[in-house]
Amino acid sequence: MNIKDRIKSHILDTPPSGIRKYFDLINEMKDAISLGIGEPDFETPWTIREEGIYSLEKGKTFYSSNAGFIELREEIAKYMARKYNLSYDPASEILVTVGGSEAIDIALRTFAGSGDEVIIPEPSFVAYKGCVMFCGATPVPLELKAEHRFRIQPEQLEECITDRTVAVIIAYPNNPTGATMDYEDYARIVEVLRDKDIIVISDELYAELNYKGKHVSIAQFPEMKGKTIVINGFSKAFAMTGWRIGFACGHPDALEQMKKIHQYAIMCSPTTAQFAAIEALRNGEPEVRRMVDEYNKRRRVMHDGFNKLGLDCFEPFGAFYCFPDIRSTGLSSDEFCERLLIEEKVLTVPGNAFGACGEGFVRATYATSIENIREALVRIARFVERVR
Amino acid sequence: MRQEILDILRKNSRISDEELAIMLDTDVESVKAVIKDMEDKGIITGYKTLIDWEKAEENVVTAYIEVRVTPQRGQGFDKVAERIYQYPQVTACSLMSGGFDLFVVVEGKTMKEVALFVAEKLATIDSVLSTSTHFVLKNYKDNGVIFSRARKDEREAVVL
């Protein structure tokens, strides 16, 4: 038997991430600067780590209830109310997951299946497309445009919707573009979605990393709340990527079914992480502000740097990414990233790794020290001058 | 903007005015003006470098000294503090609440040098009642900077 013949075609057909090959290259390099990794460079704040350690010392090593400790769900409910003016019942409308990643997966599995279409605005975080395909559903790309600063336009959304559309994924602040959407931007797409039986999966992992005004969630529109699954987590906001914890909020009937998948596939989120997450929500706020202030300064340095090099970059107000247009170099995204890595040892990620319409752009993250950003900009300047 | 500039400078005083302007989304002239104003007003009193002397392999001995004094009529503690902080060996001097009065930081090349300074200069001042000297053996963290631990980027390649 050839085991490969036994593998389901919709798994085989899902392309691996385009980011991978660059990481293999950089691992062999000395003095390389990575602007490639989409995770905070901060360690988890000590007060949060300490709470995780304390729970282990106390021998709190048992499963929690499937949905997560009620204390944590209560803190999440308070947090969502305090921060985003959204009210969810801790008992029936909140599920603690293994990162936002699991929440995305189980939300899609709950609502999408063979024959269904899920709209994914691209360039996008790489997992959505894969998760949609694993459900046997068809991902339908909505091509976001630099001229719109990568915000969803109502006409674009309208064009993508068919009889088979079951869900649309909305993800702001955005990975990879750093784009955000204001209340007015949402209001315009709510017009389109209001009367349609389409689920919104709103990935708000970067909600805290908003450098201009307040984060807006589409669930804040009363007509949308009941059909929106809000996904959030601790990875980006509290620098807790390795703990693997996040959560989903939404209508109790939906959450009940998502919980079923979660309980059979996962049991419950890591409890050490749950204890730490309680502390994060109770006392982590000042640390979040400290990190956000720091990202904000780096953001301005990087954004200013790219524009001075003639790599046009709209001002990204969210997450920790810049998404400059590199077409003026005459290189494709892949060529740009590969040559920049080999010739100047700076890792960026080609925009087309996030969807075909990302071609002509690269993603650079400022989740790295200001010294690294400074040095990387010097190297990129040298490179750009050479290739132009 | 003052507070924001101070927040940045207290962590890195070598940062250029140009970069400060970019970070704070303003222009260089405003940054220069605000800094100049704070220097003039004595809000910013100097720019120093944090040094791990152990790594520099220079001999620097630091002692924290608790000093108990009798305050003087009409002048309180200020007069005696002034007599103490004028010595170049004294790098810091503060009036404290609690079990003693003045907290004095003294730097020297050797323990003996510091001990002699305390014995000969500090302890002999008229209003000084007693001194208690604590030598620093190792600095773990100073001015918000952790010394002992070299931070390296341990993030692994992950698909996201």
Ligand SMILES: Cc1ncc(COP(=O)(O)O)c(C=O)c1O
């Ligand atoms: C947009 C977006 N959503 C979700 C995730 C997953 O985060 P986690 O599973 O760590 O909560 C990421 C991680 O990079 C992301 O960029």
